[in-house]
Amino acid sequence: MTMKSVLEETHTFLGHLGLNEEPFGVYYDDAKPENAFGPKPGIPISRELEDQGNIDLQEMFKCFSCVIGNIWLARKKRRAAFISTEEYGCPGGVFYCSMMKPNLRFIEHYVTTGFDGTPVHGERYLPSPEAMRTFLAKVDPRKAPAKYCIFKPLSLFADNEEPEFVIFFARPEVLTGLFIQTTFTTGDVDCVASPFGAGCTNIIAWPLYYKEQGIEKAVLGGFDPSARKYLKTDELTFTVPWSLYKKMLAALPESMFNVDGEWTSVRKKVTRSAKAWGEDS
Template sequence: MKREVLDRLPEFMEVLELEEEPMGIFFTDRRPEEGFSPKPMDMPTLEMEQRGEVDWGEVFGKFSCAVGNIWRARRKNTAAWFSARRFGCPGSAFWQGFNKPQLDMIVRYVSTGIPGHMEGEHYCASPETTRRIFDELDPVSAPEPYLVYKPLSQFGEDETPLLVAFFTRPEPLCGLHQLAAYVTGDPDVVCSPWAAACGGLVAWPLKYLEQGENKAVLGGWDPSARKFYAPDELSFTVPFPMLESMLEQWEESFLTRKSWPTVRKKAGRSKRAWGRG
């Protein structure tokens, strides 16, 4: 990754009152030497499910939320990584590009469940609606064996993230949101589509890139994954080139004008309220 990105990042974070270094997200053929990852297990496919060959006891016995692994990596300032053998949750295997189409069990679990057998989450009104959404989204397939999330400062010279994810509260988010519009000139640059939390981090941002759209994605709305976010915290994922533009242009933006110091003061009050400042 370019050295100038890391050189410019600390001042950028300070001005935005960002407490946590953003994580770069990328696919690679090299397995990380350290970090958090789910336990290995066989990937349950839709074809296996239809033949009755899925060992659901193993799947749920080794269940590990992708965002939970990312949260642990954030706490320890290290990597979280996933693969077709280390996916943790069959839902996230779909969102992160390792398994398509989505399993019928997950379609029903996300919606109305299976009466007498499994209570649904009711995030969608029906299995038919859920299946339509999943089929229309059709996440970008993983182009390499491993999907890695890690702090930007841990990227090597030969590594470049596809995406960059920030985790923060409304005041810094205010700056990121407005700056995304500033560097792109697009008033509709920030999207916030329905998804699992990992879908907001990687599936939707990659889908927009695949469609040739330069979009930021505001996420973290998934109630099932909120336990892995701090109170009031959300995610904000941008394509890496958008971050580069932010680092190059922020000094000419509103971040150095009279409105921003008021927001910074509010960010300071927020830190003190949550025992962070």
């Protein structure tokens, strides 16, 4: 499939789904797109500097910038978003997007129970730093193949560019269509995973985890309380590897979208949902 044909079939797919926002693609490159949304350069951070006590956390957080937050801006303006080692924005995001390894120990406490003897109570998303370390050791993103991790609308990809993954932002009725098209394409009842993680973990780090194992699996995400502010009400993320996405598009003619079945009633609910949220224009 050429990128042109993928875009044509994506348009058809979006029509079936009733989704009026095109998906994003994510890829790595040494060139940063013009007018892209991303963090400002921050102070140097690394596990080595942390172990030496040479990271000023207050200075680090002065340039805080969430990956999902920058993608939110890119979605609204139909532009690109990025993260890099120097322009990292978030000490968790820079790890999950493959920009820095190993992770800072700081996030093992920040995401869990905080730091003893300090007012930092932690986010309490996992029960202990040990549980967080187990999670981080498992997801363990590969080393980035280029300077920037870039997210942009699929239609902005040139003919010579390919994303590694395709990311949808959708509410439950539309997610129903995405989910079933994935199972119909693969024949695998376990082809969609929804493991714990930050917003960016589930759109890049977990998809990379499965890809590195040679597994074509979609990842459902958006359950991170810290990232919810950058998603629409009731909206989740659905990320598909590029290889599987092309198969899903090729399977459309034989799918439930082209028979007189239950999708007809679900599609009516999609329309009602769009109208309720003022997104039916």
